[in-house]
Amino acid sequence: GDSVTQMEGPVTLSEEAFLTINCTYTATGYPSLFWYVQYPGEGLQLLLKATKADDKGSNKGFEATYRKETTSFHLEKGSVQVSDSAVYFCALSDPSGSARQLTFGSGTQLTVLP
Amino acid sequence: DTGVSQDPRHKITKRGQNVTFRCDPISEHNRLYWYRQTLGQGPEFLTYFQNEAQLEKSRLLSDRFSAERPKGSFSTLEIQRTEQGDSAMYLCASSLQGAAGGYTFGSGTRLTVV
Numbered sequence: 001g002d003s004v005t006q007m008e009g010p011v012t013l014s015e016e017a018f019l020t021i022n023c024t025y026t027a028t029g030y031p032s033l034f035w036y037v038q039y040p041g042e043g044l045q046l047l048l049k050a051t052k053a054d055d056k057g058s059n060k061g062f063e064a065t066y067r068k069e070t071t072s073f074h075l076e077k078g079s080v081q082v083s084d085s086a087v088y089f090c091a092l093s094d095p096s097g098s099a100r101q102l103t104f105g106s107g108t109q110l111t112v113l114p
Numbered sequence: 115d116t117g118v119s120q121d122p123r124h125k126i127t128k129r130g131q132n133v134t135f136r137c138d139p140i141s142e143h144n145r146l147y148w149y150r151q152t153l154g155q156g157p158e159f160l161t162y163f164q165n166e167a168q169l170e171k172s173r174l175l176s177d178r179f180s181a182e183r184p185k186g187s188f189s190t191l192e193i194q195r196t197e198q199g200d201s202a203m204y205l206c207a208s209s210l211q212g213a214a215g216g217y218t219f220g221s222g223t224r225l226t227v228v
Contacts, residue, residue, distance in 0.1 A: 004156075042221055043118070043219035044207075046216055046217065101147070101159040103159075104157050106156050107156050
């Protein structure tokens with residue numbers, strides 16, 4: 001079945017450092033790909049998404065490019081802030097595109113120190 | 115638009131008791147989803163509704179679990195004869211049909227079975 005593998009955390013960075021969180025997926029078709037963020041005590045929020053190969057999703061300084069050849073969707077940010085401290089989840093929707101359900105990775109805890 | 119609301123935020127119950135959670139989605143969203151999240155893991159799909167119809171259920175949804183969305187608006191998730199393994203965060207999300215996975219999540223209900 002479909003699956004998502006994220007780099008294990010926790011990840012600790014200093015403010016203004018460069019961030020990469022790796023995400024690879026396994027799916028039988030061409031899923032849509034997502035990054036969600038979960039701040040302490042809150043629900044998940046959609047951070048960005050890409051629906052087809054070579055699409056780049058971006059939001060709040062975060063970017064991720066849908067790489068079909070490497071089945072990857074790595075999250076990057078050029079300069080992190082303390083407020084970016086959260087858990088980040090990579091996810092995919094079923095390849096039919098109807099998005100009946102999402103398959104999530106196990107999450108990566110990010111802590112940014114001032 | 116007040117987002118997706120879940121009630122209660124926290125529930126502590128004794129093993130064997132029944133519990134019921136409520137989710138109020140964004141009013142114009144016709145799809146509603148339930149996910150379960152255990153500590154250190156990503157959310158796992160439980161079930162989803164399109165309007166009042168329950169269209170898909172995960173194998174995780176044992177016979178002790180039942181979900182309803184009687185008028186296509188709010189939804190309830192009931193767990194009968196709770197077990198310690200049911201302790202988790204129960205997340206509700208909603209979306210417009212064809213939103214390609216752009217869910218809006220609620221803050222969740224944290225269940226602790228003692």
